Amino acid sequence: MTSPESREPQPPASRRIAQALRSAIESGELRAGAKLPSERALAEQYGTARNTAREAVRLLSEQGLVKAEHGRGVFVREPQRLFRFGSDRYSLKNRESGLTPFRLEAKKQGKTARIDVVSIANEVPPADVAERLGVPGDVASVVHRENHYYADEEPVQIVSTYLRWSEAEGTLLTQPKTGPNGIYGRLEDLGHVMTTIRDEITARMPSPHETAVLGLSPGVPVLEVLHTSFDQDGEAFEVSRYVHRADVTGLKYDLPVQ
Amino acid sequence: MTSPESREPQPPASRRIAQALRSAIESGELRAGAKLPSERALAEQYGTARNTAREAVRLLSEQGLVKAEHGRGVFVREPQRLFRFGSDRYSLKNRESGLTPFRLEAKKQGKTARIDVVSIANEVPPADVAERLGVPGDVASVVHRENHYYADEEPVQIVSTYLRWSEAEGTLLTQPKTGPNGIYGRLEDLGHVMTTIRDEITARMPSPHETAVLGLSPGVPVLEVLHTSFDQDGEAFEVSRYVHRADVTGLKYDLPVQ
DNA sequence: AAGTGGTCTAGACCACACT
DNA sequence: GTGTGGTCTAGACCACTTC
Secondary structure, three states, X not given: OOOOOOOOOOOOHHHHHHHHHHHHHHOOOOOOOOEOOOHHHHHHHHOOOHHHHHHHHHHHHHOOOEEEEOOOEEEEOOOOOOEEEEXXXXXXXXXXXXXXXXXXXXXXXXXOEEEEEEEEEEEOOOHHHHHHHXXXXXXXXXXXXXXXXXXXXXXXXEEEEEEEXXXXXXXXXXXXXXXXXXXXXXXXXXXXXXOEEEEEEEEEOOOHHHHHHHOOOOOOOEEEEEEEEEOOOOOEEEEEEEEEEOOOEEEEEEEEOO | OOOOOOOOOOOOHHHHHHHHHHHHHHOOOXXXXXXXOOHHHHHHHHOOOHHHHHHHHHHHHHOOOEEEEOOOEEEEOOOOOOEEEEHHHXXXXXXXXXXXXXXXXXXXXXXXXXXXXXXXXXXXXXXXXXXXXXXXXXXXXXXXXXXXXXXXXXXXXXXXXXXXXXXXXXXXXXXXXXXXXXXXXXXXXXXXXXXXXXXXXXXXXXXXXHHHHXXXXXXXXXXXXXXXXXXXXXXXXXXXXXXXXXXXXXXXXXXXXX
């Protein structure tokens, strides 16, 4: 070696640009909603090709820090106030309001709620659902209800509810309008009183379909909740999969210890 | 117009390549762990420049479907078995085992657990912590303990625990070894019996620091749990922030209804 | 040495938003 | 029309892995 320790290996130009922009955002120099310099301007400023500046912006976008808008520019993402789904959403006392938990939360935030019934069908259940509901995973043993939830016309979550076909067939559970107190009311008619629930939570990047339905921009993950309701006999009688957009959604669980 | 409706606007080449690969993965043609064709091979196969094929791979990587390994190739990501953190992790009965919940779960999965105490310091709390702990957010009102958790030497989660400095000062709570039953044992000595807890859950993309500590590959989000412990008087006495890597971690909550 | 992904250049044209 | 991001080309060199 001619020069034993001449210099540290520098990070690539794209990362250095990204780091500079990140610092500007974190220091408040670039506030939420502010427009970043254009890719061409960044390229000139740092003496690189446009693609390199573009890569820097992509890194920030991947980290969920900024959002590119075609034809307009790249903007610092606004910190979103969260749509909170609390563990009390399963509480029976919410029944009295006559509103579903989602409508209640939307009202609390001064937003209008809309729920689309996308489909209701007799289907073969996904493996994880079949396992939890205790039904065969290779025949059409469930009714699958898919709903989309909107707040102020913004899509917030995708919900798939699965019920035993043997119980639901021929009842209001296979109809769009399920009657008083919704599906839980009808399930009580069938002798299932919700006694305990289990929520299994994961996070992941959305599928292209979820990206489209939820209108997600790159760098926004989803929260997936696989929910199981157990009745007074400890039997699972309903399984739902909630897919929330993580940029505007949070979950909250209050529980006693021991 | 010469040809009124000659053809549909095709999706860009990069998306078409990505979709073809996605289909191959979902159909099982490309199994978990399988190696994708090299970027140069894909480019030739589809008659595009290498950058275009590369963009296709990037799209899949962003969706968490594949993982690029420098010098080796791009591989279909293995479905990870989850490290499950259940709501019983706060249960007092776990005390009897003498193991912390993390060690218990690791043992259950036949993995070796390691917990690094990264730092213990008297600090100014983050705003969300100050709010929940009921302490001033502009002075060094808390002790902050940062731990890193490993399973089989793989980093799994980053935990920051915050306690009131006024209570912790001069006690074992500011020491790496906190004595029997850990910090909760010492907090009981101070008269705080954990009675209820609240977990607030969000998902987001990791910061560069978290990416480095957790060894995350692109397209893997993190689960953030802001945990608050309340004592017999309903007073918050401990707040912790758990940052889990979402590719190997899940949460599970069992709770009674009403 | 050969093959792979990682970064970069210096252009080009297209699609979209704004005025 | 002008400026913006979105996509693409046809190269190049570097860093890492494998043989």
